[in-house]
Amino acid sequence: MAVLVEGRVVQAKAKRSTPVFGGPEAVIDTIMRAVTKLDPDGNAVAIGIGMPGPVMPGTGVLPAAPNLPGWDYDVPVGAILTERLGGRPVVVDNDVNVGTLAEHRLGAGMGVDNLLCVFAGTGIGAGLILDGALRRGPRGLTGEIGHSFVAFRDLKSDGPGCGELEDYAGRRSMEQNARWLAEQGEGTVLFDLAEGGRLKSRIWAEAIDAGDALAARLVDEAASALAAAIASAIVLIDLELVVLGGGMAERLGEPFRKRIENEVMERSFTGSSTPVRAARMGDTGGAVGASLLVEDCG
């Protein structure tokens, strides 16, 4: 998703799919086409970009990224695009960070200076605002909450993945878990609804609405795992608010949010309430947040 922003107002949008083939070059070409579409005459004073990986702070370099096919080496995205855009400033950050900036400045987190934004989709990422500023961390790795451990006893010797939040609450793992349970003979409408495709967020929401017990159980476990990771973050860094977004959270809606909030509050060591609010920026949040990067750079 790309947006043209003037004075914090979205003037135009352009949606492009991330290319599956062609590696970094194809991705950068796609970004260039979206920029050219929105700004054919090159009037934009600067370009902000959110990328799916830990961008090294201040460098515009995205290292080998597991979420992007063929992105097997460090790519200086900022420098390449600056050159292709005639020297105009290009600021690059992690996509979850820019989504968090958008929620903090313009969305559900406005006016709150210590907050965690959790985005639950295929995987699970988070952004962190501490004392009013986005925390990136020395290696740009802040917010990888999907890899936090919520079930240390589930860890097995055959892989590092078991026991992590994403294993229970990431859509990719939830689909694997559902498939495994179905193969064990448990009934579910999930795969019928998906008609051979992936179990997208919409499918999970439909299965829940249809009273599917297996879907309900896995979503319940996802909510519990999310609540545990969120409650842990609250007691570790003293947060005033949690914002919950991402495809799964949006589709599962208010019952899912409320379920998580209740469990976070019940478990909160502090007894005090740290609310869990729904994200407000929707599917342009990341792109709008990227425009705020440019604002920050003057």
Place this chain on the structure above:
Amino acid sequence: MAVLVEGRVVQAKAKRSTPVFGGPEAVIDTIMRAVTKLDPDGNAVAIGIGMPGPVMPGTGVLPAAPNLPGWDYDVPVGAILTERLGGRPVVVDNDVNVGTLAEHRLGAGMGVDNLLCVFAGTGIGAGLILDGALRRGPRGLTGEIGHSFVAFRDLKSDGPGCGELEDYAGRRSMEQNARWLAEQGEGTVLFDLAEGGRLKSRIWAEAIDAGDALAARLVDEAASALAAAIASAIVLIDLELVVLGGGMAERLGEPFRKRIENEVMERSFTGSSTPVRAARMGDTGGAVGASLLVEDCG
């Protein structure tokens, strides 16, 4: 523990036990006696104090503290002591925070700007240095890692405690768990070694040395739970170093530290190494750290 510090060098020490009876008044009297002992002529320019609870940032007020008997209401420790010390400045903070300051400025964390100090004893607390500064958080609650959730499936409806790090790695819970297992008929030398007393850190170390299987299993579980919580903190806030201290960690020594470090590195999503170092400041760390509070206030 109280220390008299001049130019960051400890000139004298005085050890006092926290009184079990008498509530806040008795605790404050004990502090006063230690201060008078170390500084009979009132030459100290300022006094720094670490208290076992979430001191409200900038106020010197310690709210109702579960770790201090009879401390059932908010007590303005800083203001009371300032008055009793003839108006000299008194700075109050959480005991884990001052221990963390000491490790960061003078101990195992020197020169590292993003670090977590975990203190494992009766309970488990942590302090956090982010970008070179101690994080307190809006409510002074930062670092309550003992209440983070490492086993979300262990949560039961009958209490909020199950599934928290302290349930597996806090000495209080480990003693309860050992007692429960012994009552189920499992053999152990722990209670013989303790001769009817508490299972202090020394007892656990002796039981391990004696080849006690139950003690080894519970210490192993404690190490795994600590590693999970530490690895989660690393991926959430991007830390360069973890410092491990506290009575249990000191007594269990190098094998315990190494076991935790190995597991943290194995599980680290980043693949990069975040070392776990042993704390260096020992039993005066907290008091020396409290003196650094004064330094910070000019």
